[in-house]
Amino acid sequence: MPRPVVPAVPIPPRLAARYARSSAGRDWLGGLPGLLADRLEQWHLEVDLEPGSFPWSGHGGLVVPVRQDDGSPAALKIAFPHDEAQVERHALALWGGRGAVLLLASDGASCAMLLERLEAGRSLAALPIDEAVHVWGGLVQELGLVPDHRPEWQEFSHIAARAEQWSDDLPADWDQLGRPFPRWLLEAALEVCQTRGAVGRRSAYDVLVHTDLHFDNVLARPGTAGATPAGYAAIDPQPMIGEAGFAVAPLLWNRLKDLPAALPGPALVERCQNFSAAAGLDPDAAREWAITREVDNALWYFRNGHRGDLARSLWVASTLAGNTLAGLPHPHSLPEPGQDG
Secondary structure, eight states: OOOOOOOOOOOOOOHHHHHTSSHHHHHHHHHHHHHHHHHHTTTTOOEETTTTTOOOEEEEEEEEEEEEEEEEEEEEEEEEESSSHHHHHHHHHHHHHSBBBEEEEGGGGGGGEEEEOEEEEEEEGGHHHHHHHHHHHHHHHHOOOOOOOOOGGOOOOBBBHHHHHHHHHHHHHHHHOOOSSSSSHHHHHHHHHHHHHHHTSSGGEEEEEOTTTTTEEEEOTTTOOOOOOGGGGEEEOOEEOOOOOGGGGHHHHGGGSSOOSSHHHHHHHHHHHHHHHHHOHHHHHHHHHHHHHHHHHHHHHHHHHHHHHHHHHHHHHHHTOOOOTTTTOOOOSOTTTTTOO
């Protein structure tokens, strides 16, 4: 039987530009049409894309709206193969649609997943912060599963192990890069690694953590109205095991323009406290993890020449540490993640 003809699916320009920078990325882009055709055939799907429109895409993959053989809508995601993409399906399988997008099928070899279709145009980024707090807090409580006997748990790395790695890597990177920010901020991050990392090794604290739970990674479910946790689902989890407060950080380096122009620093700390309280988390743990995560981000941005992103990470990290660095732009002037020209 001849293979069915698959309509051409255009690659979003930003995704193509990102992966055209390396030979591995170019190989993946070149193989996308074949991967797409294989999964459409395997799962009996039809592309459900408006003529002339692009599919959705994130930093690491392509998401194509499709129809299943019974006519029901779904989304076919094909990710660039990397560690986070390989474990995403295991976290979604554990959550089973509670708090996160429902996994309908997966193919580990091609990093492909068939997912319930959410409303890409309705995320927490469109909600006022006080409404987003309520939704986000409810989702985190659903997502915070305690490890059990299921084999998927063996696939995730531990936050405490990441902290131990940072204890070695952060000072070495800071020194190698010419000490791009004051030593006290580096030491603040290392202290968190030593204290929170040790806490994270106590199994009673371990849960499954969505480590990239920012506003754009929470989408509305179709047919729902109102800002309730049941009406939204998390996507792109980058899952790890460990202390739940690790999840708060991405909320603090996004939507900085929503902070008041006057005294934005105290407002950032208050945001950390409010989201932590809504999710039943320790606000001090959340704040401390955010400091370390942003110091790590700052070193990466410095190494790769992302000056706007670097300034944002330094503002957030130093502000949460209680001593905002002098000479940084006002947070309203800083780019959102992914927008640093």
